[in-house]
Amino acid sequence: MKHTWKVARISGIDIKVDSSWLVIFLLFTFSLSAFYFPQSFPVSNRMYYWLLGLLTSLLVFASVLFHELAHSLTAKKQGEKVEDITLFILGGVARISDEPGTPQKEFVMALVGPVSSFVLALFFILVSVLVAPFSKPIQVAAAYLGYINAIVGGFNLLPGFPMDGGRVLRAIVWKATGDLKRATRVASQVGQGIAFFLIFFGIFRFFRGNLGGLWLVLIGWFLHNASVQGYSQVLLKSSLEGLKATDLMSKDFQFVESDLPLEVLVQDYVLRQRERVFLVKEGEKLAGIVCLEDIKKYPRERWPELRVREVMTPAEKIIYVTPGTTGDQILQRLATANVNQVPVLEDGQVIGIVCRNNLLQVLQLRTELGI
Ligand SMILES: [Zn+2]
Known part of the structure; x- marks a missing residue:
């Protein structure tokens, strides 16, 4: 069963939540409230962990939304139409109705995502430093949010299409060769390479007893599909261009x-x-x-x-x-x-x-x- 709910509308863009997102949201809330916070500081009432866990988890996804909004608002500014942004189990995805028209546009549009995540990371780290003398819980939560945003920014910079870094790579090759098809092929191949690496590394970690390895397998598998699909879409598009x-x-x-x-x-x-x-x-x-x-x-x-x-x-x-x-x-x-x-x-x-x-x-x- 596949369900998405529209939860908000920002600058004319529908913000949607996929049912699969609930899984990751609960997982985040649970791991923060049951493990991370209790290991970081003591409180008299355990409800406090859950409240803070819920809030922090919401902020994690607000950060993901912020990242996608950065892409979307840049795309809109460049004259493209943004259909919607959907949060799902592996993060967020913005549906932008057309491929960027020039390498420069694609470069900027791809790069603003990770940059926005790094800015958020700096912001949360700053908050965590500033509140350190007053509140241990807020310091810990802010540090966690800083860390997560840095990971989101860093991961998205991996140079495999269709991740942001892959789009940056594509824009560079596209600019250098003038050939979008070839640029997409290169970036997509790197994407598939990274995907295989994630899958094998994930399996390796899983057999070493780390359950988080399965997560990497899932992400790798998703990335592999997306990069193969992304490339065939570009191929299809260029073959269809000549037909009326x-x-x-x-x-x-x-x-x-x-x-x-x-x-x-x-x-x-x-x-x-x-x-x-x-x-x-x-x-x-x-x-x-x-x-x-x-x-x-x-x-x-x-x-x-x-x-x-x-x-x-x-x-x-x-x-x-x-x-x-x-x-x-x-x-x-x-x-x-x-x-x-x-x-x-x-x-x-x-x-x-x-x-x-x-x-x-x-x-x-x-x-x-x-x-
Ligand atoms: Zn992005």
Whole structure:
């Protein structure tokens, strides 16, 4: 089960919390309240440890948010759109809707993250020094926050894409060679190297009896996926840049009624006519669009009871493109809107539909033909 909750909105950016974040939040609170603080100073009431643990743990994640906000606000300033920031089990991630346009922009945007963490680290260390004569608990908590922020800053500076340091490396190679694809490949390979190192080092530590090793394995595994994915995204983008909506769309589409049972749609339309996308109408109005991917989301047993209306992308959520929109822009729109298809609109008429699958099929055909 995957759930995210929107908890705030800062400068037009939605701040979200993923359910997996609760795990790490509780883990932090628990290890601070049950071990770290009790080992650092005595108190008369143990509740105090838990209160301080909770507060410190919240500040840890406020710091992670601060780091992501630094990226996001810089991106916004550079003219990019920031969708949202999500806190999850391995930290935070900002969804920025486009890759930076120049190496300089990418360099600055990547670097502000670790810099903001180091600034926070200095701030907390300063607080810890200043309060030392007055309050041992606050001194210990502030020192801990300083240490965590320094780790966050340092870890993110590792030069593997898609970590901040990897993006800095990519920007430098990009600037030097003028080739974004090559720069991404280099940074992604370093990223995979670091990921393997983390995984092996984590396993090694685990077998030496250190449970924290598993954590490194998890981070390494995540990093490996992200760096492979990041690179293939750039590859895909550059292959799609040369294609227009008219090259990618399918022109064979039909209208179906919105109250048609899914089972009938599959039997009479999909299987018999071998089509994958249908426009849905209600009376004379376009009500939505339904694609094979929408159907596949539901188990077969439910097809007889479900109506097209319940599985389609409704009209108000449909994003249109024009015949000249390029493949990479289409892909980006599909991703940002989280839909599987876009109709192509010319003079108010739907002239075709591009499905996520079309993009891949066209690419595959072109690769096979060596185009
Ligand atoms: Zn960062």
